Structures are given as C-alpha cells and as structure tokens.
Amino acid sequence: MLKLDLDKVVKAVLNKKAKIVAVQIPEGLKQHALDIVEAIETKANARVFLLIDPCYGACDLADGEAKRLGAELLLHFGHSPFLKKTEVETVYIPLKYELKKGSLAILAEKISKNLEKGTSIGVCTTVQYLGFLEEFKKLLEKKGLKVFVGQGKGTEKGQILGCNYSSVKSIEAAVDSIVFLGDGLFHPLGISFCCNKPVFTANPLGGEVREIKGERDLFLRKRFAAIALAQQAERFGILVSTKKGQSRKGLAIELKKKIEAKGKKAFLLAGNLIKSDYLLGMKLDALVSTACPRIAFDDASSFKHPVVSPSELLIVFGEKKIDDYNVDKFS
Numbered sequence: 001m002l003k004l005d006l007d008k009v010v011k012a013v014l015n016k017k018a019k020i021v022a023v024q025i026p027e028g029l030k031q032h033a034l035d036i037v038e039a040i041e042t043k044a045n046a047r048v049f050l051l052i053d054p055c056y057g058a059c060d061l062a063d064g065e066a067k068r069l070g071a072e073l074l075l076h077f078g079h080s081p082f083l084k085k086t087e088v089e090t091v092y093i094p095l096k097y098e099l100k101k102g103s104l105a106i107l108a109e110k111i112s113k114n115l116e117k118g119t120s121i122g123v124c125t126t127v128q129y130l131g132f133l134e135e136f137k138k139l140l141e142k143k144g145l146k147v148f149v150g151q152g153k154g155t156e157k158g159q160i161l162g163c164n165y166s167s168v169k170s171i172e173a174a175v176d177s178i179v180f181l182g183d184g185l186f187h188p189l190g191i192s193f194c195c196n197k198p199v200f201t202a203n204p205l206g207g208e209v210r211e212i213k214g215e216r217d218l219f220l221r222k223r224f225a226a227i228a229l230a231q232q233a234e235r236f237g238i239l240v241s242t243k244k245g246q247s248r249k250g251l252a253i254e255l256k257k258k259i260e261a262k263g264k265k266a267f268l269l270a271g272n273l274i275k276s277d278y279l280l281g282m283k284l285d286a287l288v289s290t291a292c293p294r295i296a297f298d299d300a301s302s303f304k305h306p307v308v309s310p311s312e313l314l315i316v317f318g319e320k321k322i323d324d325y326n327v328d329k330f331s
C-alpha cells in the first residue's frame with residue numbers, strides 16, 4: 001500500500017505561498033487525486049489544476065503545461081527530480097510503500113541463504129523503495145554480507161531508473177552480486193545486461209527472493225526475434241518523444257541518416273504519448289524507439305511492428321555483435 005501524507009503536501013503549498021497549483025500524479029495513485037486536490041484547496045486556500053494526462057516518470061514533468069495554466073507551483077508525486085531546469089517551481093512529493101513489519105528482515109534472511117558469508121553485494125532500488133534501502137543494507141550486513149550502495153549520475157544514492165543504471169555500474173567492480181529491492185522484472189533485467197554479475201531480486205511486497213536467470217534468456221530470445229524482423233525492414237519509423245526528459249532528437253536524426261545510408265527509408269515520428277494506434281495506416285516495416293526504453297523492452301508486444309532500441313539497430317546492421325548485447329539507457 002502506498003503511504004501519502006496529506007498534511008505534508010498542504011505544508012509544501014503553504015511554504016511556497018502558491019495560490020495556483022498544478023498537481024501531477026502517477027497512474028497508480030489517481031484514486032487519491034481528488035482527496036489531494038480537496039486538501040490543498042481547503043487547507044492551503046489555493047486553486048488546483050489536476051493534470052490528468054498519464055505520467056510514468058519524472059522524465060515526464062508537466063512544467064510547461066503548469067506554466068500555461070498559470071500555476072506558480074507544480075507538485076509532482078511519486079518520482080524524484082530528473083530535470084535540472086523547470087519552467088515552474090516544482091516540488092517532488094515522494095510516495096512510499098507501507099511494508100509489513102519484518103518484511104525486509106525476511107528478505108535479508110532469504111538472501112543470506114543464497115550467498116556465502118563475506119560475499120560483497122551491491123544493493124539498489126527504485127524511488128518507491130528508496131526510503132527502505134538503508135535499513136535493508138543494515139539487515140544484510142547483520143547477516144555477514146559486505147554491502148555496497150552506489151551513487152549514480154542524476155539519481156539518488158542506490159536508485160536506478162529504467163533508463164539509468166549508473167548507480168549499480170559505479171559499484172560493479174567491487175561486488176560479486178547485485179540485489180534489487182523492488183517488484184517487477186524490468187529493472188532487474190536491465191541490471192543483468194548492464195553489469196556482468198548475478199542479479200537477485202528481493203520483492204518486499206511478495207516476500208520472494210530469486211536469481212534472474214531464465215527470464216534473461218527469454219528476454220534475449222524476444223529481442224533477437226525483433227532484431228531478425230527488423231533486418232528484413234525497408235521502411236523504418238523512428239520514435240521520438242516530445243516529453244522533456246525523454247527527448248533524444250539528436251540521436252533520432254543520427255539514426256535516420258544511418259538507415260538512409262543503407263539505402264532504406266526512415267521517418268521521424270514524434271509524439272508525447274507513443275502508442276501503436278497512432279501509427280495506423282502508415283506503411284512501415286519496423287520501429288526504432290529513442291523514447292523511454294520501456295517502449296522497446298516492455299511494451300513491444302502492443303505494437304504491430306517489431307520495435308528495436310538504438311543499440312539494437314546497430315546489431316540489425318551488423319555494426320555490433322549480438323554477444324555485446326546491452327539494454328538501452330540514457331546514462
């Protein structure tokens with residue numbers, strides 16, 4: 001369950017003396033959105049615009065929209081700072097899961113059973129569990145493990161994003177294994193391609209600990225299938241995000257030149273929300289995504305065309321060996 005401190009939210013608005021506030025909230029928290037709006041309107045006496053477009057990361061900051069609405073303050077829930085400059089003053093409100101008592105200790109116990117005493121491990125997590133990382137580290141140390149937490153570029157200590165694994169990269173040489181505290185497969189799979197170390201996932205919600213092995217092979221098989229299909233393509237669509245933190249326009253233009261140099265067609269397709277439906281009727285054989293890495297790696301099945309990442313395109317054209325496979329990342 002996610003924990004939300006409404007008094008803290010109201011305090012943030014009062015501190016900034018904002019009279020017009022824009023609120024941006026991730027999809028998973030929308031059921032609480034109107035409670036947040038009411039609390040700000042009644043307790044901080046401010047007018048609130050709730051931004052209802054879907055938001056999947058801090059890369060997707062709606063500061064431009066907030067500015068156009070005349071907001072003096074943007075409250076962005078659920079993510080940590082991503083952009084250095086914003087058009088409207090922005091306060092990031094982290095959201096924390098409420099974990100069952102003892103759940104981290106159970107995970108630490110299970111991990112210690114998989115690893116010998118004295119083993120060096122790196123731990124990392126996503127923003128939702130960042131507040132638990134220090135406690136988790138101490139519990140693992142009590143089990144006799146040497147624990148390292150890396151400092152990434154543009155992220156908090158120990159934090160990873162689906163487009164930024166620099167915190168684990170920074171400790172790769174010092175550790176024997178990496179432990180990801182969190183849920184889902186997307187992030188641990190990303191770690192397994194960025195670092196040449198065994199990766200364990202420790203899920204604080206489900207309580208399970210396991211090594212990522214079979215999933216990695218399955219993921220690779222799917223990616224190789226997409227690469228093989230893209231090798232037959234003559235007409236490529238290059239997906240470019242207009243979201244501030246996802247835009248890699250320069251890279252997209254480079255890829256267009258590369259594809260055209262192979263005698264094939266390439267089209268720059270820009271959008272804020274990139275969905276298969278928006279490409280209906282376009283004669284394309286394959287897509288290259290320069291937007292969020294999740295599009296190629298997590299959402300590819302929702303597209304009618306094979307979707308490859310920029311680094312996979314190099315494999316498509318024989319400019320990179322398949323053995324050097326890596327996931328797409330921004331940092």
Ligand code: SF4
Binds near residue numbers: 059246
């Ligand atoms: S680009 Fe994708 S992975 Fe990176 S922060 Fe945004 S939503 Fe997350």
